[in-house]
Amino acid sequence: MQQRPSRHYVTKLAEMAGVLANKGVTVLCVHASGVEAKTIDEWIREYNIPFPAKPMVEDPEKARLAWGVKSLPWLILTDREHVVRAEGFGLAELDANMKKVNKEK
Numbered sequence: 001m002q003q004r005p006s007r008h009y010v011t012k013l014a015e016m017a018g019v020l021a022n023k024g025v026t027v028l029c030v031h032a033s034g035v036e037a038k039t040i041d042e043w044i045r046e047y048n049i050p051f052p053a054k055p056m057v058e059d060p061e062k063a064r065l066a067w068g069v070k071s072l073p074w075l076i077l078t079d080r081e082h083v084v085r086a087e088g089f090g091l092a093e094l095d096a097n098m099k100k101v102n103k104e105k
Contacts, residue, residue: 006031006073010049012091017050023098024080029053032060032072077101 013020013027020027029051031040037055044053056063064072070088077086077097085104086097 004072007043009073009075009091010053011047014047014049014051016094025098027051031055032064032069032074034060079104 010029013029017027029049031053035055040053040055043049064074067074068087075087075089075091075094076084077089077094079085079101085101086093089097
């Protein structure tokens with residue numbers, strides 16, 4: 001896979017995986033561009049990514065449009081009921097968004 005901001009986000013989220021897990025956050029990575037599952041799996045193994053990462057099974061462009069994804073990478077934060085509470089933000093905003101979601105409980 002080519003070097004992209006999405007790759008940077010995934011490696012940074014991997015570094016944060018323990019802290020996120022302690023806060024009850026589960027990370028799932030959906031690869032929304034035309035890369036084969038085998039290539040993703042190899043990259044995940046090579047960089048020891050501790051959470052699932054899978055490619056889109058349908059047309060990635062159609063899925064991104066249907067989901068309202070404006071750019072990649074696109075973080076989506078849901079609550080425990082899987083209701084989207086924040087999306088399209090950067091890693092620097094993740095902690096603030098998690099705190100906001102926890103206050104809304």
